[in-house]
Amino acid sequence: MNELSAINVISKRNFKPRWVAPTLREIKRRKDVEDDRNGGPKIFHRSTFLEWLNYNAEIFAFSNRLGEKFNEATLQTALTHKSYVERETARLSDMGVDSYLQIQNNEELAVAGGEMISKFTNGYLRAVFTHVPEELIMAMHEFLTSTSNLETVGKHIGLGDLMLCSDFPCESETYVKSLKAVVAALAESSGEERARIFVQDLVVTQLYGLDINELWNPADPVGNLTDILKREGKAEPEFRLIKHSGQNSVLAVYYVGVYSDKNFIAEGAGESLEIAKEMAAREALKQLFHTEDSMKALPFGRQLKNIQSKIVQLENQPNLPLSKWISEKVTSAVH
Amino acid sequence: MSNKHLFLPSGFIRTPLQNGLGRYIPQLQRITLKFCKNHGGSRGVRDFIETDLMEFAKTNPGTVVYLKPRRHRYPCMVAEYLNGEREYLSCHEFSRAEIQKWLSYMCTRSGIPVMRFRKYQHTDYPSIQGVWNPFTHQAPEINVAQFPHEILSKPVNNGPTATDQLIEIFKKTQIKDPVKPEH
Numbered sequence: 367m368n369e370l371s372a373i374n375v376i377s378k379r380n381f382k383p384r385w386v387a388p389t390l391r392e393i394k395r396r397k398d399v400e401d402d403r404n405g406g407p408k409i410f411h412r413s414t415f416l417e418w419l420n421y422n423a424e425i426f427a428f429s430n431r432l433g434e435k436f437n438e439a440t441l442q443t444a445l446t447h448k449s450y451v452e453r454e455t456a457r458l459s460d461m462g463v464d465s466y467l468q469i470q471n472n473e474e475l476a477v478a479g480g481e482m483i484s485k486f487t488n489g490y491l492r493a494v495f496t497h498v499p500e501e502l503i504m505a506m507h508e509f510l511t512s513t514s515n516l517e518t519v520g521k522h523i524g525l526g527d528l529m530l531c532s533d534f535p536c537e538s539e540t541y542v543k544s545l546k547a548v549v550a551a552l553a554e555s556s557g558e559e560r561a562r563i564f565v566q567d568l569v570v571t572q573l574y575g576l577d578i579n580e581l582w583n584p585a586d587p588v589g590n591l592t593d594i595l596k597r598e599g600k601a602e603p604e605f606r607l608i609k610h611s612g613q614n615s616v617l618a619v620y621y622v623g624v625y626s627d628k629n630f631i632a633e634g635a636g637e638s639l640e641i642a643k644e645m646a647a648r649e650a651l652k653q654l655f656h657t658e659d660s661m662k663a664l665p666f667g668r669q670l671k672n673i674q675s676k677i678v679q680l681e682n683q684p685n686l687p688l689s690k691w692i693s694e695k696v697t698s699a700v701h
Numbered sequence: 702m703s704n705k706h707l708f709l710p711s712g713f714i715r716t717p718l719q720n721g722l723g724r725y726i727p728q729l730q731r732i733t734l735k736f737c738k739n740h741g742g743s744r745g746v747r748d749f750i751e752t753d754l755m756e757f758a759k760t761n762p763g764t765v766v767y768l769k770p771r772r773h774r775y776p777c778m779v780a781e782y783l784n785g786e787r788e789y790l791s792c793h794e795f796s797r798a799e800i801q802k803w804l805s806y807m808c809t810r811s812g813i814p815v816m817r818f819r820k821y822q823h824t825d826y827p828s829i830q831g832v833w834n835p836f837t838h839q840a841p842e843i844n845v846a847q848f849p850h851e852i853l854s855k856p857v858n859n860g861p862t863a864t865d866q867l868i869e870i871f872k873k874t875q876i877k878d879p880v881k882p883e884h
Contacts, residue, residue: 423765431763522718567723575825667723
């Protein structure tokens with residue numbers, strides 16, 4: 367056969383006997399009934415398939431995929447769960463073999479890794495969002511280190527098939543623990559610098575495309591703005607109506623502008639005057655914190671090379687809280 | 702050309718876990734090559750395994766390669782991706798070069814199913830200066846204007862009317878400085 371036949375995308379007509387389709391339909395119907403009775407189709411762990419031959423090869427591929435070097439024993443420990451060790455010891459004692467298994471579990475590594483992830487995320491956030499108050503930093507940190515985010519990261523680097531745990535399908539907590547333990551294992555094997563870059567590349571990048579102002583907003587923007595301007599020695603904020611349309615209708619819109627000493631700061635729009643005033647104060651705060659809609663794009667990956675030392679420095683140095691925030695104290699952005 | 706008659710789902714370009722933003726992680730987790738040791742249809746796969754497979758495994762250390770010799774079965778490859786998707790391809794009567802080509806195709810895909818791309822670019826920040834609203838570029842005078850207004854009630858950028866132009870022409874033909882009759 368010539369080579370061109372395999373490139374043919376049109377599939378062949380397949381004439382099957384006329385009893386095949388009804389038989390398959392009936393089998394599927396019975397399977398669906400059974401699945402519904404059992405609460406969903408049965409899922410099997412990848413290791414039960416016949417193709418699951420080589421755990422070592424999978425581990426090797428895992429470290430190469432991420433471009434990192436792991437200490438074998440540490441990585442094995444990081445992927446072993448307490449529940450697995452318990453299950454194995456129970457199984458052995460059932461069989462009559464009363465041996466204490468020497469496998470370590472990943473509890474300590476998970477705790478250490480969790481602290482590292484938290485520290486590295488904070489370092490990045492404070493180095494990139496230099497003008498932002500600590501409350502917003504904490505909100506972003508909370509999002510990035512949340513169970514759902516870390517679970518997604520863990521699933522997409524292939525931890526699901528490598529973890530040794532007794533529950534299947536694995537719970538979110540298991541994924542999160544494994545990821546944290548893997549970060550700690552990486553720090554132990556290749557150094558904290560590599561672990562920091564790892565967290566920056568995988569965990570922090572989930573901030574991309576997110577509107578950070580949806581994560582946190584000040585509860586009293588007008589009050590906060592007044593306080594900040596007073597602290598900076600500027601005049602009190604003055605709210606003026608700039609534009610309005612459709613006043614007595616359902617689709618009313620009011621644009622309110624914030625002025626300090628007759629200088630325009632920001633404007634906000636809303637369905638009523640109060641809402642518009644609050645939005646204007648929020649916009650003014652956004653401008654002060656450099657988190658407007660038109661703010662600079664966040665740096666990731668290679669773009670962080672120059673500010674790595676700054677990130678390390680700011681890991682343990684929280685930003686100014688909203689109650690003490692003042693422009694002069696905030697360092698200028700590097701990137 | 703509507704989407705109603707297509708079985709191919711459509712969507713925008715995306716990548717799992719912002720791949721490439723931080724570092725690039727090859728999305729192919731493992732690939733299984735099934736072939737028959739005797740049958741002629743598996744010849745290409747067998748040749749590939751004997752010659753090009755080691756190089757492939759070396760250049761893609763992040764992918765596990767499994768070989769499954771299965772008698773009296775047609776050859777195929779099954780690719781599994783990090784997001785859990787599987788891709789099956791029958792390699793019956795493929796040549797060695799074709800296997801190479803299809804394997805490299807599997808390597809470079811993410812696990813997201815094949816779909817028709819609606820647009821070849823994507824952005825999360827479609828507007829930098831802000832989306833246009835009817836108040837953009839409007840003179841602030843409209844807020845305190847009493848309508849009907851001399852200037853604002855009139856259409857914008859109208860230009861001189863025919864009547865205005867005729868008046869202009871007439872004015873030009875007028876003698877501006879009347880010449881004093883010489884006496």
